[in-house]
Amino acid sequence: MKSPQELFDFIEKLKEKRERKLQKPCVYVCVGTGCTASGSRKVYAKFVEVIKAKGLDIKIEKIDDDDEPVKKTGCCGLCSLGPLVKIMPSGITYSHVTVNDVEEIVERTLLKGEAIERLLLTDPITDKKVERLEDATFFKNQTFYIMEAVGTSECESIEDYMARGGYSSLAKVLSGMDRLEIINLIKASGLRGRGGGGFPTGLKWEAAYKSQGDIKYVVCNADEGDPGAFMNRTLLERDPHSVLEGMIIAAYAIGARKGYAYIRAEYPIAVEMFNKAIEDAKRYGLLGKSILGTDFSFDLYVKEGAGAFVCGEETALLASIEGKRGVPRPRPPFPAQSGLWGKPTLINNVESYANVPKIIRDGVENYRKRGVENSPGTKMFSVTGPLKLTGIIEIQFGTTIRYILENICGGTSNGRKIKAIQIGGPSGACLPEELFDLPLDYDSLKSVGAMVGSGGIVAITDDRCMVEVARFFLDFTKRESCGKCVPCREGTMQAYNILEKFTQGKATYEDLENLEYLSEIIKTASLCGLGKTAPNPIISTLKYFRPEYIEHIEGKCPSGMCTAFKKYVIIPEKCKSCSLCARSCPNGAISGERGKPYVIDQEKCIKCGLCVTKCKFGAIELVG
Known part of the structure; x- marks a missing residue:
């Protein structure tokens, strides 16, 4: 593309083409991490094989030479039901699809439009089968904006992204928008950082813009180290160009010519998708020198993170990109003033960047309706x-x-x-x-x-112990502490030890006071945001679930989850004196003699539960 206008014209042609493609028989197979783990790529390959064997790839009228009847789509969010397959133009969607289902789907649904009931989604709220994703309560009650085109976004296709309006914001920006005009637009939108702190994105951009420097950088934080969190990974896999376009616009706004996407190596599909997005953007003249024929040039590279939780903190992330140990540094100066290699650097989260093209394309007023x-x-x-x-x-x-x-x-x-x-x-x-x-x-x-x-x-x-929940999460942050500052390194370890005393039935009221005091010290004195927030699970459970801590001190776990407050006992009436339990006990806690019920020495019992599994007569129970 040699000019913004040429890109505008191309996008309009692609929009019309996409509408026609969606009216043709085609299959969308989710290849996100969740569905891939369930075998979706084998399902995809099987669809290609069956359709080709039946000659349908020729019989089905194509829009152009690149229009294949089987397409890869990104995650729709319902990972627990994968592999998911959507058939167009009917929109019929199937869950838990296997390679053995493919031929039947082609014959009955792709060609005849019939729904195969056993493969349909079951809505757990209505307990009814639904044919289309959009009809399931899970989807109807959401507000899709970033995750547009659920089930039909082609994750590997830059043309599909363009056909949905992608890169029109970049064309608009390079058509003559002033840099400050862009920044003021982002400020007016009220967009706040989606990575954790919620800092106003426009203010970050403004600070980086005003910072003096011959070299500036734009960085995308896609480290996402939180257990159970996979929003960034999902977005990078299903719509990498939305993030890429946001980064290019940010680079233009602050005057940067080079950028990095820091993606953790445990996200191989996301890394693959984003690298492909970069290459495709270069092919269309959207990255590299003289973008769209203007004097703006920008190059972007992927840096794979090694999986350190602390590298989600922006200064530690920058150190990692520089090839140093990923540890945070004191602020100020902030990255906007002195970041990568001491140069002004703008860092935003994956989802933050993905919002930018939509704000510019749809306008501030439209964005703020949500x-x-x-x-x-x-x-x-x-x-x-x-x-x-x-x-x-x-x-x-x-x-x-x-x-x-x-x-x-x-x-x-x-x-x-x-x-x-x-x-x-x-x-x-x-x-x-x-x-x-x-x-x-x-x-x-x-x-x-x-x-x-x-x-x-x-x-x-309600069967979970909140003290144990706090211990579980602190165990993670304790292990992931970079160790640079004493309050986090030593404080989290000591707080964890106190929590263990609670779950083991050894805590006192003095331990409760020490835990509160220590949590406040860690929160106040730690160097970086990760250390300052590490005691949050403790502070919040003490605030809202304090009675559970008291009950642990008094000798009881209210949920019954902490086994230290329980004991295994042998019911005399059921014991047959077979000695299986005694022979299996790893700590020699069970003793007895033939003809008499065996007994468990509670001082020696380590509560492993092995005796229960070995007893054939159900004579051992966990009580307390």
Whole structure:
């Protein structure tokens, strides 16, 4: 492409072509990580094989030579039901598809338009089969904006992205928009960073723009190290060009000529997709020298992260790109003033960049129709836990936690009551059921000691121990501490040791006081944001679930989850004196003699439960 106008004209042609393609018989197979893990790429290959064997690739009228009847699409968010396959033009969608289903799908659905009931999605809320993704409650109750074209976005095709309006914002920017005009547009939109802190994106851009320097950089933080969080990975796999276009526009706005996408190596499909997106953008003249015939040049490279959680912190991430050990540094100076190799650097999250082209294309007013005043737009969340449906969702800010759990995810899968959620990643807070009607936005969550964070939501049912939940998350942040500052390195270890005393039935009221004091020290004195937020699970559970800590001190775990408060006992009436339990006990805690019931020495018992599995008469029970 040699000019913005040429790109505009090309996009218009592709839009018309895409509309015609969607009316032709074709198959969309999800090849995101979740579906790939369930065998979707084998399903894709089988569709190609069957359609070619039947000669349908010739019989089905093509729009052009590149129009193949089997297409790869990105994740729609419903990872638990993959592999997912969508048939157009009917829109019929199937879940848990295997290679053995392919021929029947081709014969009955692709050619005749018939639905195969056994493969259809079952809506857990209505308990009815649905033919189309859009008809499932999971999708109907979401607000799709970033995750547009669910089930029909071709993740490997730059042309498909363009046909959905992609790169028209870049063409608009390079048609004559002033750099400050772009930055003021982002400021007016109210876009806030989607990576955790929620800092106003426009202010970041403005700071980088005003910083003096002959060289500037643009960086995308796609490290996403939070357990159970995979929004960034999903977006990079399903729509990499949306992130790429946002980065190019950001580079133009601040005057950068080079950029890096920092993607963790555990995301091989995302790395592959983004590298392909870069090459395709170069092919169309959207990256490299003299982009679209202008004097703006920009090159972009992928840097694979080694999986350190701390590299999600921006200064540690920059150190890693430079080839140094990934540890944070004190701020100021902020990266916008002194970042990569001491040069002004703009760092934004994957989802933040993906919002930029839409804001420029649709306008500020349209963008702000979604969300709330101080948190406009939408947010992707990954929802996990014992729910009927889990995966990636997109909702507008202001949606309540209860609405997500009940109206999108369908409630619990085990019939238990949800007593809490953990939100914001391992450094997030645990919120009780009485706060489930709280609107999800940056300010509302902050008011109750929580944060949007990366966007992870974990549902916790009433059979879970909140002290153990706090211990579990602190165990992760303790192990992932970079060790640079004492409050985080030593503080998290000591706090973890105290939590272990609680779960082992050895804690005292003094331990409770020490835990509170230590948590505040870690929060206040740690060097970086990761250290400062590490004690959040402790602080929030002490605030909302303090009685559970007290009960542990008094000798009881209210949920019955902590086995230290339980004991295995042998029921005399059922014991046959066979000695199987005694012979299997690894610690010699069981003794007895022939003809008399055996007994368990509670001091020696390590509560491994092996005796229960060995007893053939059901004579051993866990009580307490």
